[in-house]
């Protein structure tokens with residue numbers, strides 16, 4: 001199975017405004033063709049651009065992409081992702097134009113599955129993708145560190161889409177009861193090496209599943225110096241023990 005995702009510009013109208021001309025025809029042909037070819041994914045229009053993600057059997061995806069690339073109803077096509085995938089990020093072909101406001105959760109799996117690609121873009125590429133996917137937010141999460149923070153899970157993630165569901169479930173259980181210190185998670189070895197723990201935590205954070213608070217500083221132990229008891233001191237002196 002493979003996935004291709006691209007962004008293209010819609011054609012310019014007579015008044016030099018980019019319009020999604022022909023989109024309704026594209027939607028109806030895709031609605032018919034894509035399920036027949038076991039192709040899932042989405043198409044969306046925003047600010048003069050299309051974003052399309054298609055996933056399915058290698059031959060079908062490549063065949064469709066060749067047709068799409070040659071279609072004169074769009075231009076300046078930038079394929080930002082083209083490669084094999086273990087699992088689909090979408091469970092069907094979204095038959096209507098994808099609405100990022102109402103359906104944003106659907107895109108989370110895609111963003112999580114392709115996080116490393118999505119964050120490696122230059123500024124021009126980021127500006128093209130930003131209207132569809134909040135790359136800046138992804139960047140912010142990627143740079144985040146969780147050392148000395150307490151983490152608590154606010155909502156249960158979709159374990160169908162993760163590669164080690166049992167491990168992730170155990171981690172989730174740990175984070176549900178009360179805020180749990182990241183340092184203890186990372187150093188326990190129970191969930192893999194510290195960088196692996198960070199990766200899982202980032203995925204939760206990216207999906208807005210985490211509450212993050214500063215860890216309580218470890219209280220310094222105050223050693224109370226015992227002062228010699230004056231009374232016993234006096235007795236000892238009296239008895240000649242001093």
Ligand SMILES: Cc1cc2nc3c(=O)[nH]c(=O)nc-3n(C[C@H](O)[C@H](O)[C@H](O)COP(=O)(O)O)c2cc1C
Pocket residue numbers: 008026029030031033034043050052054064067068069071073074
């Ligand atoms: C932005 C864009 C996206 C498209 N997406 C699809 C698609 O997902 N599925 C599809 O069958 N055709 C899609 N098309 C249309 C194809 O380019 C082609 O016109 C259509 O598949 C009909 O091909 P046929 O004449 O070989 O049957 C898209 C076209 C454009 C411009």
